[in-house]
Amino acid sequence: MTETRRNSPDFDPASLQQWWPQPSRPRPIAIFGAGSIVGDAHLPAYQKAGFLVAGLYDPDLEKARAMAARFGVEVFSSAEEAAAVEGAIFDLATPPAAHARSLALLPEGAYVLIQKPMGADLNAATEILDLCRRRKLQAAVNFQLRFAPMMLALQDAIRCGYLGDVVDIDAHLALSTPWGLWPFLKGLPRIEIAMHSIHYLDLIRGLLGDPQGIHAKTIGHPNHDVAQTRTSAILDYGDRVRCALSINHDHDFGRTFQASEFRICGTNGAAYVKLGVNLDYPRGEPDELWIFPAGGDGWVEIPLEGTWFPDAFIGRMANLQRFALGEDETLVGAVDDAWRTMALVDAAYQSSAQPATPVRPLPEA
Numbered sequence: 001m002t003e004t005r006r007n008s009p010d011f012d013p014a015s016l017q018q019w020w021p022q023p024s025r026p027r028p029i030a031i032f033g034a035g036s037i038v039g040d041a042h043l044p045a046y047q048k049a050g051f052l053v054a055g056l057y058d059p060d061l062e063k064a065r066a067m068a069a070r071f072g073v074e075v076f077s078s079a080e081e082a083a084a085v086e087g088a089i090f091d092l093a094t095p096p097a098a099h100a101r102s103l104a105l106l107p108e109g110a111y112v113l114i115q116k117p118m119g120a121d122l123n124a125a126t127e128i129l130d131l132c133r134r135r136k137l138q139a140a141v142n143f144q145l146r147f148a149p150m151m152l153a154l155q156d157a158i159r160c161g162y163l164g165d166v167v168d169i170d171a172h173l174a175l176s177t178p179w180g181l182w183p184f185l186k187g188l189p190r191i192e193i194a195m196h197s198i199h200y201l202d203l204i205r206g207l208l209g210d211p212q213g214i215h216a217k218t219i220g221h222p223n224h225d226v227a228q229t230r231t232s233a234i235l236d237y238g239d240r241v242r243c244a245l246s247i248n249h250d251h252d253f254g255r256t257f258q259a260s261e262f263r264i265c266g267t268n269g270a271a272y273v274k275l276g277v278n279l280d281y282p283r284g285e286p287d288e289l290w291i292f293p294a295g296g297d298g299w300v301e302i303p304l305e306g307t308w309f310p311d312a313f314i315g316r317m318a319n320l321q322r323f324a325l326g327e328d329e330t331l332v333g334a335v336d337d338a339w340r341t342m343a344l345v346d347a348a349y350q351s352s353a354q355p356a357t358p359v360r361p362l363p364e365a
Contacts, residue, residue: 011293013302017156018149020315023322026051030076030085032102033093033115034058034067036181040282042093043071045313051321057082079105089113089320093142095184096120103131103139111324112139113317116202117194118338122346125339132335140320140331141338143202147315148308150273150289151203154264158207162293163266166207170263171200171245175278176252179226192218192228193348197247200262201348202333202341204235204243207264210340211235211243216348217356221250233348255279268294277309284309 029046031038034056046053055074058064068075076082083090083105090112092102096119106112118125118141132139145151157163177196185191193201193216205211216233220226229250235243251258260278264271270292277284289302306314322328 011162011291011296011300013291013300016153016160016302018153018305019311020147020152020318021322021327022049022318023325023327025325026321027087027089027111027324028052028054028085029091029317030054030082030088031056031091031093032058032079032082032098033095034060034064035093035095035184036282037115038093039067039070041310041313042091043067043073045310046317047071048310049314049318051317054085054088055082083107089317089324091317096124100124100128100131103128103135103137106135106137109136109138111320112137113320114139114141114335114338116142116338117198117345118335118342120188120194121190122342125342129335129339137335138324138331139335140316140333141335141341142313142316143199143333143338143341144312144316145199145203145308146206146312146332147319148287148312149304149306150275150287150302150308151312152315153289153302153304154271154273155207157271157291157293158264158266162269162291163264163271164268164294166264166266167241168263168265169204169207169241169243171197171204171247171261172263173247173249173260173275173278174251175249175258175260177229177249177278178281179224179229179249181282185226189227190349191226192231192247192249193233193345196249197231197233197245198341198345200245200247201235201344202338205341205344208235208237208241208243211237211344214344214348214351216351218348218352223250231348266294269296272299275308277307282309 053073055076057076064075093115119128213236218228218231221229231247233245260275262273272290274288276287279285287307290299292299319332323331
């Protein structure tokens, strides 16, 4: 992607915030789960940030031992042992069906990060919300895309007025996703929106707030048995903002015309974001952020200092750590807010299940 790099006079790409401030005294982290996301993102992120990992637990102890040996951390022999780590931040990198069971083991008032989604459906999310409220758990859901360096910089650019008022958001993905990396997905009735596009719905909520509603259609593909892998959705923000998602995980025809991108347009400027990790996951490609600033006359590439995987996981954990220390006033993606993302996901599935408005037939001659 090439363009002129002339700026508006007051646009300083280097000033855009790409990292969440780090905690002054990080707490130890106790991890529940030893799946691929732990090895691909959680542990690399915590090592990079210098966070202390007290250990990890997984019901499959052999898998836990292999993961622990790879990263040089301890293995807990039981979930109860993991839950007993004093003063810990608890990182539940568990399948949705295991969240409530793990949360019930934690000390009252504990600080905890819950892997997305917040349960298998909205009913499960409501049970988790009620459980966290009853036990006074300070819990956030790991919607970490908001913390990716490219997205932190985008949010900062919007706050600074470089785009004006956001009036248009397009998410376009056409790629080949290796669903076999997550065997726990097999047989689940909700996949694409609940497990993948939920990140984009949460990000959009962070940028625009809650929509009035959603129109969606999500379907599978005849070449495999994953419940859904293709989604089209329109988020209704009234007559001023257009927001649409076009997601196809079955574009398995080589890299040339694959895409993983957002286009965000404002009244005075625009931004383009490439989400590189989705392309050749989990190895991925570099992320990209380009901005056409208000008052400028060309696109400017923002030099990024990190990537969605694993660096967003640093920011996500840093916010929770700082909240536990009283250094952040707001816990981003707290369970109350995350429940609203789950409600949007549920509304999308309800919309998809509804019959479309039929097209009137041709009148008889």
